[in-house]
Amino acid sequence: MGSCTLEQLSKEWPIEEEELNPALGKARERGWIDIRRVDGRALVTAVAGVGVAPDESLLKKLEQGPLVLDSLSREERAALQRLMRRPGFIEQAVRREVQYSIKESGRLLLSRMKPERWVDSITPQLIVSGKWRRYKLRPIDVTIPGPTVHPARIHPLNEVLEEVREIFLSMGFEEIEGSYIQSCFWNFDALFVPQDHPAREMQDTFYLKDLRSRGLARAELVSRVKHTHIDGWETGSKGWGGVWSEEEARRLVLRTHTTAVTIRYLAEVKPREARVFSVDRVFRNEKVTWRSNIEFNQIEGIAVGPGLSLRDLIGLLSEFYRRLGLKEIKFWPTYFPYTEPSLQVMVKYEGKWLEMGGSGIFRPEVTLPLGVRNPVLAWGLGDRLAMLKLGVKDIRQFYEADLGWLRGGG
Amino acid sequence: MPVIGLDLDRLSAAVGRPAHEILETLPYLGLDIEAVEEGQVRVEYSPNRPDYGSEIGILRALKGFLGVETGTPLYHVAKGSIAILVDEGVRTIRPYILGMVARDVRLDEYSIKQLISLQEDLHNGIGRRRRVASIGLHDLRSLKPPIRYTVVDASFRFIPLGGSRPMTVESILRETEQGRMYGHIVSGFGKYPILLDSVGEVLSMPPVINGAATVVTEKTDTLFVDVTGTSLPASEACLNILACHLADMGARIESVSIQEGVKTLETPKLVTTKVSADVNYIRRLLGLRLRPEELVSCLARSRLTAVVQDGRVVVEVPCYRVDIIHPVDIAEEVALGYHIARFKPTLPRYRGAGIRNPRVKFQHLVRITMVGLGYTEVITPTLVDSGMVRGRAVRVEEPKSSEHEYLRDGLTSGILRALSRNRHEAYPQRIFEVGRVFRRDRRMISGVREQLHLAAATAHAKASFSEIRSTLEALFRSRLGIELEFRPAFTGPFAKGRCARVVHGSTLGYVGEVSPKVLEELGLQVPVALFEVCLEPFLPAPRF
Numbered sequence: 010m011g012s013c014t015l016e017q018l019s020k021e022w023p024i025e026e027e028e029l030n031p032a033l034g035k036a037r038e039r040g041w042i043d044i045r046r047v048d049g050r051a052l053v054t055a056v057a058g059v060g061v062a063p064d065e066s067l068l069k070k071l072e073q074g075p076l077v078l079d080s081l082s083r084e085e086r087a088a089l090q091r092l093m094r095r096p097g098f099i100e101q102a103v104r105r106e107v108q109y110s111i112k113e114s115g116r117l118l119l120s121r122m123k124p125e126r127w128v129d130s131i132t133p134q135l136i137v138s139g140k141w142r143r144y145k146l147r148p149i150d151v152t153i154p155g156p157t158v159h160p161a162r163i164h165p166l167n168e169v170l171e172e173v174r175e176i177f178l179s180m181g182f183e184e185i186e187g188s189y190i191q192s193c194f195w196n197f198d199a200l201f202v203p204q205d206h207p208a209r210e211m212q213d214t215f216y217l218k219d220l221r222s223r224g225l226a227r228a229e230l231v232s233r234v235k236h237t238h239i240d241g242w243e244t245g246s247k248g249w250g251g252v253w254s255e256e257e258a259r260r261l262v263l264r265t266h267t268t269a270v271t272i273r274y275l276a277e278v279k280p281r282e283a284r285v286f287s288v289d290r291v292f293r294n295e296k297v298t299w300r301s302n303i304e305f306n307q308i309e310g311i312a313v314g315p316g317l318s319l320r321d322l323i324g325l326l327s328e329f330y331r332r333l334g335l336k337e338i339k340f341w342p343t344y345f346p347y348t349e350p351s352l353q354v355m356v357k358y359e360g361k362w363l364e365m366g367g368s369g370i371f372r373p374e375v376t377l378p379l380g381v382r383n384p385v386l387a388w389g390l391g392d393r394l395a396m397l398k399l400g401v402k403d404i405r406q407f408y409e410a411d412l413g414w415l416r417g418g419g
Numbered sequence: 420m421p422v423i424g425l426d427l428d429r430l431s432a433a434v435g436r437p438a439h440e441i442l443e444t445l446p447y448l449g450l451d452i453e454a455v456e457e458g459q460v461r462v463e464y465s466p467n468r469p470d471y472g473s474e475i476g477i478l479r480a481l482k483g484f485l486g487v488e489t490g491t492p493l494y495h496v497a498k499g500s501i502a503i504l505v506d507e508g509v510r511t512i513r514p515y516i517l518g519m520v521a522r523d524v525r526l527d528e529y530s531i532k533q534l535i536s537l538q539e540d541l542h543n544g545i546g547r548r549r550r551v552a553s554i555g556l557h558d559l560r561s562l563k564p565p566i567r568y569t570v571v572d573a574s575f576r577f578i579p580l581g582g583s584r585p586m587t588v589e590s591i592l593r594e595t596e597q598g599r600m601y602g603h604i605v606s607g608f609g610k611y612p613i614l615l616d617s618v619g620e621v622l623s624m625p626p627v628i629n630g631a632a633t634v635v636t637e638k639t640d641t642l643f644v645d646v647t648g649t650s651l652p653a654s655e656a657c658l659n660i661l662a663c664h665l666a667d668m669g670a671r672i673e674s675v676s677i678q679e680g681v682k683t684l685e686t687p688k689l690v691t692t693k694v695s696a697d698v699n700y701i702r703r704l705l706g707l708r709l710r711p712e713e714l715v716s717c718l719a720r721s722r723l724t725a726v727v728q729d730g731r732v733v734v735e736v737p738c739y740r741v742d743i744i745h746p747v748d749i750a751e752e753v754a755l756g757y758h759i760a761r762f763k764p765t766l767p768r769y770r771g772a773g774i775r776n777p778r779v780k781f782q783h784l785v786r787i788t789m790v791g792l793g794y795t796e797v798i799t800p801t802l803v804d805s806g807m808v809r810g811r812a813v814r815v816e817e818p819k820s821s822e823h824e825y826l827r828d829g830l831t832s833g834i835l836r837a838l839s840r841n842r843h844e845a846y847p848q849r850i851f852e853v854g855r856v857f858r859r860d861r862r863m864i865s866g867v868r869e870q871l872h873l874a875a876a877t878a879h880a881k882a883s884f885s886e887i888r889s890t891l892e893a894l895f896r897s898r899l900g901i902e903l904e905f906r907p908a909f910t911g912p913f914a915k916g917r918c919a920r921v922v923h924g925s926t927l928g929y930v931g932e933v934s935p936k937v938l939e940e941l942g943l944q945v946p947v948a949l950f951e952v953c954l955e956p957f958l959p960a961p962r963f
């Protein structure tokens with residue numbers, strides 16, 4: 010901000026001589042400069058605090074679009090007057106305005122409605138701030154189907170097996186568990202299955218290639234089992250005759266039944282009285298079909314005690330199956346190499362009798378060499394129970410990791 | 420289990436009971452009904468009852484059970500004049516031979532079929548696929564006794580049954596179906612056992628094939644039967660069962676004398692043996708308070724004649740009942756004669772409480788925690804193909820399919836395969852498995868280390884290392900209070916730089932993002948992150 014003489018200005022301002030005076034006149038008119046005479050010279054001084062001229066700002070505003078006269082300030086009106094004097098700068102037009110206003114009944118209606126705003130969803134901010142009170146949640150069409158979600162779940166087969174465990178536990182049974190890999194000694198020999206029995210052939214049993222068990226059991230037990238096979242030992246049996254090979258007993262198999270584990274329990278604990286069960290995987294070298302898989306789960310229970318009888322076996326089985334929800338059952342005689350008598354359990358399901366499991370009393374040739382004197386009642390069943398409970402028609406369904414079924418079925 | 424077809428009308432006529440009653444009764448003899456159609460019923464019988472290998476044998480039991488004919492059947496053997504001369508040469512190959520003659524046999528198409536079916540079942544059962552014992556049936560009128568049981572060379576020629584020209588033993592073993600199936604039983608000795616008559620006609624080359632000369636037809640009325648084997652009891656059982664079958668058909672049984680050096684043996688004997696059992700033992704085992712006469716009548720219905728004396732029951736066991744080897748078998752016969760359906764259940768008392776197995780319980784807790792973390796349980800095969808295992812995997816012998824040749828050595832391959840086969844199912848997919856894995860390990864008595872593993876995978880557009888690691892950490896933190904350590908690693912199906920070894924004391928397993936190369940091979944179009952850890956350090960050792 011400063012001042013200079015008119016002479017200086019005319020020299021330094023790049024403007025024509027004849028435009029200088031009108032320009033200075035306009036500038037003074039708008040109050041931008043002050044011109045005084047000092048010592049005979051005309052001194053031009055800039056006035057502090059002056060911004061954009063009203064003419065200019067008005068033009069800028071009009072560039073955006075037409076303005077209504079009433080909206081202009083006093084300075085802008087003065088500027089307009091000035092600009093209107095110059096032809097071709099500004100166009101003037103008259104616009105008609107129509108006004109509507111609310112009347113008595115409108116006010117009444119308005120008084121009944123509260124002022125409202127809508128939201129699509131409840132947000133944390135709405136809750137925390139308490140603003141939810143002022144908003145209304147926009148309604149949605151609850152009848153429209155939403156996106157599908159799938160629950161995570163335990164495998165249906167394991168759910169059924171867990172239910173079976175609960176039933177055994179409720180009847181006072183203790184659960185035992187053991188290796189899938191067993192020697193022939195525990196899987197067959199200790200169960201009095203003769204060494205040349207067809208069930209031991211490779212067509213039915215998975216033998217492990219090139220592997221033999223280094224040990225079988227206590228030497229005394231191995232010797233008792235051996236002699237029981239040959240001539241009955243002290244069990245009162247004739248035995249199978251012939252020879253018994255320890256080498257054969259050392260061969261390893263994927264257990265064909267959980268009874269291998271049951272027998273190991275009996276040999277180790279020699280219980281006078283006990284109730285024991287297992288629910289676990291077994292293997293058969295069979296052709297895979299809808300009704301037989303090479304692996305499946307066996308459910309097995311045993312009860313040991315003084316004076317236990319065939320009638321007790323029938324009673325325990327009836328109670329066990331009743332708790333499983335299978336109330337109509339009957340028993341047919343059958344045969345297993347390691348039980349006598351042996352019973353097959355038939356259950357009535359949807360009007361048909363189905364073979365469900367096997368049972369029996371362990372032969373003395375099985376229990377006496379183990380040192381178990383009291384009768385051992387035993388029974389077992391396979392995946393048919395779970396198939397029935399889950400409405401599964403093909404056993405392979407359990408072992409195929411089919412997410413479609415696991416998510417929807419069962 | 421062997422299966423046999425029965426004619427319902429014949430059985431019905433023989434016992435004088437309607438067919439439906441017979442169908443209701445058969446299961447109580449231990450016979451499983453497979454199918455009933457057009458008067459024929461197919462039943463499965465237990466291999467311990469080879470006498471059930473013919474309709475006649477089953478009829479015998481049925482008559483007893485229904486009270487038509489009870490007690491031990493007795494058979495008469497007339498002394499015959501035919502001899503079998505045994506040469507020393509057979510001793511190391513197939514040492515035992517027995518024989519008999521059945522006269523006045525009336526054969527028709529049906530009875531020949533029955534006879535052959537019984538013979539086959541005996542071969543496969545007691546005979547252990549002819550290795551232990553095998554039977555030859557011949558028309559006695561077409562051969563000239565005495566008969567010689569001797570050995571011949573591979574170049575010996577005769578016309579085998581079903582053949583039209585003489586063949587050498589060698590070519591019979593090579594070219595005929597029976598030769599290929601059973602030749603191995605007598606191969607490797609240099610000589611082959613053979614049965615010849617006095618003019619050199621071949622009866623049979625046991626246990627492979629009969630000669631064509633002595634073939635049995637509907638016109639045959641006199642049978643000569645030979646049984647050869649490596650076990651005397653098994654051979655006797657086969658002969659006895661066949662003899663009783665023929666006798667029940669109405670044939671007269673005549674003995675044959677077996678002459679070996681100075682020793683002579685007359686067969687068959689068809690005598691009963693006495694087996695005794697403690698009456699109280701039977702009563703206790705069955706839970707029945709049977710009076711002695713009830714016990715005897717139950718046994719009579721099981722076709723066993725018995726007397727009770729001094730607290731013991733003494734039973735006449737017929738020669739075809741090879742399954743009775745212990746007093747407990749007598750107890751079972753009492754139960755069957757009493758009728759299994761008549762047993763009233765009793766519920767024994769027990770004071771013990773149910774106990775969960777700690778290993779199983781832990782597995783269950785892992786399962787429900789994984790489900791809580793949003794993972795669905797799958798079960799994948801324990802037996803897998805060679806492409807799914809590494810170096811120290813355990814192999815099984817002669818699986819039915821090469822898809823089941825190895826025991827899995829980890830769960831990861833199975834989990835990845837499960838994701839692959841579910842690639843058309845909606846994502847996200849989160850799955851897990853708790854299962855056993857197997858590895859060869861010399862330190863174990865069995866040579867195999869069997870361990871419980873857990874594997875889980877997450878598959879969706881944003882699946883990442885961080886997601887799966889958080890899942891794993893959550894499981895261990897919540898169930899075991901353990902903070903796991905993670906060390907950079909590069910192994911298995913994982914992408915380089917996206918894999919860690921999971922450590923708690925020792926290495927428990929691995930976690931990481933699966934490499935795009937593996938995903939592409941499996942046809943997976945979303946990223947997959949997974950872990951597999953061993954659970955054994957947190958479990959008590961298995962007991963059995």
